[in-house]
Amino acid sequence: MATGASGEMHIDPMEQFLVKPLFGGEMSLFTITNATLWMAIVVAVIALLLLGGSNGRGHVPTRLQSVGELMYGFVRQMVTDIAGEEGMKYFPYIFTLFLFILFSNLLGMLPYSFTVTSHIAVTGVLALMVFVTVTAIGFIKHGTHFFGFFWPKDAPGPLRPVLMVIELISYFVRPISHSIRLGANMLAGHAVLKVFAGFVGALGVFGVVPIAAMVGLTAFEFLVAAIQAYVFAILTCVYLNDALHMH
Numbered sequence: 001m002a003t004g005a006s007g008e009m010h011i012d013p014m015e016q017f018l019v020k021p022l023f024g025g026e027m028s029l030f031t032i033t034n035a036t037l038w039m040a041i042v043v044a045v046i047a048l049l050l051l052g053g054s055n056g057r058g059h060v061p062t063r064l065q066s067v068g069e070l071m072y073g074f075v076r077q078m079v080t081d082i083a084g085e086e087g088m089k090y091f092p093y094i095f096t097l098f099l100f101i102l103f104s105n106l107l108g109m110l111p112y113s114f115t116v117t118s119h120i121a122v123t124g125v126l127a128l129m130v131f132v133t134v135t136a137i138g139f140i141k142h143g144t145h146f147f148g149f150f151w152p153k154d155a156p157g158p159l160r161p162v163l164m165v166i167e168l169i170s171y172f173v174r175p176i177s178h179s180i181r182l183g184a185n186m187l188a189g190h191a192v193l194k195v196f197a198g199f200v201g202a203l204g205v206f207g208v209v210p211i212a213a214m215v216g217l218t219a220f221e222f223l224v225a226a227i228q229a230y231v232f233a234i235l236t237c238v239y240l241n242d243a244l245h246m247h
Contacts (some may be wrong), residue, residue, distance in 0.1 A: 011198030012190040017118055025174030035122070038114040042103045071099065075233065082237035086244050093133070094240075097126065098233040105186060109218070117228075120179060120188040127179035130236050138243035149246045178235060180229050189221045 022032045053068030061069065075095045101117055108115025116122045138146040138220045150167040154162055195216060200211040 011192035011195055013198075016190060016194060017187065018116075019119070034114045034118065035116050038107065039104070039116050039122075040178075041108055042100060042116070046099050046104055071095075078234060079237055082234065083241040083244060087237065087240055090133075091238060093237055094233055097130070097236060098229055100125070100181065101232050102226060102229035105229060106222070108130065108190070109222060109225065115186050115190055118190060120183045122180055123179040123183040124175070126182075126232070127175040130178065130239060131175040134239045134243045135234075137240065138246075141244065142192065142246060146243075146246070149242065174239065178232070183230055185224060185228050189217075189224050193217055193221060 007114050019035050020035050021027055022034060022037055025031070027033075049064060050068055052175060053062070053064040053066075072095070075098050078090070079094055083090075104115065104117045104122075107113055108117065132217050135219075138149070142148075150164050150171065152163045152167065193214070194212045196210055200214060
């Protein structure tokens with residue numbers, strides 16, 4: 001939020017998404033930015049949670065242990081339900097993805113924080129990693145037979161080439177939709193919250209209604225933060241299942 005020459009307040013909901021050098025100066029390839037800082041914070045929080053939850057485990061679990069076990073069991077069940085027991089080989093990767101996205105989304109709700117998952121540069125890399133990994137798994141397990149995934153055997157003969165092209169396009173579009181879904185949801189939600197926060201400040205004592213709306217939107221955004229991590233992880237499991245079982 002900035003103040004113009006006339007003294008009026010101008011709300012800029014996109015300012016919160018600017019990547020800035022942490023110590024000033026020009027941006028370069030190895031510049032430490034606010035995005036770098038918050039990704040490091042996310043990793044540190046996850047490490048502290050898991051290490052704190054796994055140290056000194058007893059019959060009566062601590063709160064940290066309960067949270068860690070709950071998340072572990074939740075993702076484990078997701079992987080086995082969708083990709084089967086064979087998919088458990090890749091559980092650590094999916095669990096790491098889920099935790100990173102979840103805590104990036106949740107920590108991005110803190111005041112003066114930075115939501116790294118609102119940037120396509122981050123979500124795009126995560127989605128591309130999933131795409132490359134899953135494709136490699138498919139070829140390693142099935143060899144050239146993996147190409148059969150794109151050939152609809154049950155379709156009528158004349159339609160098969162057309163459907164194959166559609167299957168190929170939909171397959172290579174996966175990382176695009178996978179990344180944009182997460183990034184767009186986080187960006188849009190935070191932008192709306194910023195606008196409502198600006199209204200609250202501008203209306204002063206008359207901002208009761210915007211405050212009520214702000215509380216509701218904030219609660220909804222926390223829900224969206226968790227859902228988007230779940231959606232990203234469950235789609236990863238679906239893609240993994242396709243590579244493992246070719247269906």
